[in-house]
Amino acid sequence: MHELIYFESPGFAEVSRFFLDLSGVEWKNTVVDWDGYVALRNAEELPHGYLPVIKTPNGTLAESNALLRYTGALAGLEPKDLHVRAKVDELVEVINGWREYFTPTFRIDDLEEKVAAREQMFVEGGSMDKALKTISRIYSESSTGWLANTDDMTIADVKAFIDTFMLFSGQFDGITPGMSSNYPVLMQFHDWMANDERIKAYYREAEGLRWVFKPGAFDRF
Template structure:
């Protein structure tokens, strides 16, 4: 088994999906976290000057979805065939887009304006996406986004939407019983439950 070291801020953020995949797969890894104050000194040591970065036996891999896709394929969570893998990629890329769309609100320093930006994002971006995915879950009919088994797409949606529920409550899921059930399904997985209960407590 390779020795994994995952480097990221002391946040969930863009590294949490990789952590969820590794935990669900029962794979040990070194979760290397650092504070924002430490980042200027570390930035030059990272490829492309970004994190997360995954060290695999001394070989370095950057870009959050690239890391998660690699780990999912390596540990049986990518989908059963090329079409399922492509579908899982599609869903994970959608979550990446949603995370990018939240960035202006995240960076806003004024608390009142930040709240307004988050609420606007929930209405303009999250709500339409939830409606689309709800229909796709219903059409798939297995309780999963892709095929009939757990993939990293399910973990990606759990990671993102569980965060939104934690931060804003469940109102945005009131017309989305399928997505709500998917979140609950992933949350109840023993390895995920153990990770969520033991991981460092961070705001995001």
């Protein structure tokens, strides 16, 4: 039995939730609020003090990117070939790089200042604008549709899909769903991923912030 513990939001755990679901292993999705997180931390149940974690039959695993690879492997979406796997990891790291731009904005208390800092990242040539254009380029260069040019979906595709479109869910001050329309190739990637049968099935009944992962989600913007 596996137990994934995280907040309700997609955040840092969504890819692993999807992979666990796809894997067919027996797993439990435990959702905690802030008090629940603090209780786990105080009980020293979080190896590095953060969520998400996964309790496995062999002990607790932490760090979202370790969980991504572990659950991706359980789901059979980690390539066997080492070079291809490294290529996939390269893309995962490119996407992780965005966090370094975006995460510091969570620490800006003043709302206007926070919005201005984020908007600046999305103007032409801004850090997020460049990052989104990089993924657009990688997608347009793929001959299979999968970002690492693989025959099937890998963890890089799912991470790119989830991390990118979560940005436009409206949950982050200063970033509106409509801003996605500046990235037409990214929208093609959205269509490709959201219409994959595995993704479509997982998000069919989804509500709230997860509207962004459904087919046609951004058509009205």
